[in-house]
Amino acid sequence: MPKFGLVGTALVLLGAAIWGAFFMYGTKSNALQDDTPGPNLVIEVAGEHSGTIVIDLLPNVAPEHVKRIIELAKSGAYDGVVFHRVIDEFMAQTGDVQYGKRGADTSRAGMGGSDKPDLKAEFSNIPFKLGTVGMARSAHPDSANSQFFIMFGPAKSLNGKYTVVGRVTDGLETLYNIKLGDKAANGAVIDPDYMQRVTVTNE
Numbered sequence: 001m002p003k004f005g006l007v008g009t010a011l012v013l014l015g016a017a018i019w020g021a022f023f024m025y026g027t028k029s030n031a032l033q034d035d036t037p038g039p040n041l042v043i044e045v046a047g048e049h050s051g052t053i054v055i056d057l058l059p060n061v062a063p064e065h066v067k068r069i070i071e072l073a074k075s076g077a078y079d080g081v082v083f084h085r086v087i088d089e090f091m092a093q094t095g096d097v098q099y100g101k102r103g104a105d106t107s108r109a110g111m112g113g114s115d116k117p118d119l120k121a122e123f124s125n126i127p128f129k130l131g132t133v134g135m136a137r138s139a140h141p142d143s144a145n146s147q148f149f150i151m152f153g154p155a156k157s158l159n160g161k162y163t164v165v166g167r168v169t170d171g172l173e174t175l176y177n178i179k180l181g182d183k184a185a186n187g188a189v190i191d192p193d194y195m196q197r198v199t200v201t202n203e
Contacts, residue, residue: 038202039066041073041166045083047193051174053150055133057166062122065135065144065165070200072097072114072146078198083178084109087187090155092178093136094195095147102194110136113145121163128158131168131175150175 041055059066072078077097084100085093094100098112121141128134128151136147144163152175168175181187 039070040169040201041069042199042201043078043171043195044197045174045178045193046196047191048179049174049177049193050196051171051177053171053174054169055150055166056169058126058164061124061126062135062163062165064119065122065163068114068116068119068146069148069165070203071116073198073200077114077146078195080194080196082106082109082189082192082194084181084189084192085149085187086178086181086189086192087152087183088180089152090187091149091151092175093147093149093187095136097146102192106192110147113147116145118142119144119163123160123162124164125160126164127154127156128162128164129154131172132164133166133168134158134162134164137162152176 036056036058039057039059041057043053043055045051045053057066057069078095080102081094081097081100082102083092083094084096084106093110096109096112097114100106100109100112119135119142121144126132130151130153132151134149134151135144136149137144148165150168179189179193181189
């Protein structure tokens with residue numbers, strides 16, 4: 001079953017004409033969320049800008065989704081995957097290990113997943129705000145697989161509808177510098193930045 005990005009072509013929740021009605025965008029700030037003991041996902045970003053983003057994963061909140069992210073990271077599956085959809089003041093999406101590899105044809109990035117089965121939703125009451133990391137999915141709640149997105153600001157309409165897997169604890173400047181896409185094209189990015197290397201620490 002093909003995967004669609006959070007704001008991918010076939011996503012039923014969003015459309016270019018209804019951004020204002022559905023989302024409350026935040027402004028860029030330095031307010032990070034509290035850290036926990038880990039594990040941490042360390043993303044080395046490359047492209048037009050480079051830097052590192054550290055994500056505090058939350059296995060107590062979404063154990064199966066976090067397990068999947070760790071498994072894919074340790075196998076190297078996330079290395080070289082592009083940030084295919086990036087919308088200013090909303091989110092940066094990546095993680096399509098099937099169609100999102102840099103150097104390959106990424107025209108279908110956002111529609112793929114991994115060779116592993118889809119995951120059952122693990123929704124929580126953690127709000128989507130600056131630095132929150134959620135799993136992308138299609139219209140079906142139990143369709144998350146490998147893709148995830150990192151929030152630039154709050155989006156209350158996502159609360160309780162997408163699985164939260166972590167939050168950024170370091171690297172906001174890197175996050176803010178990820179190459180933006182065209183809002184009119186649902187954030188699709190031409191020659192996107194990418195995750196050069198993804199590792200797991202503090203397990």
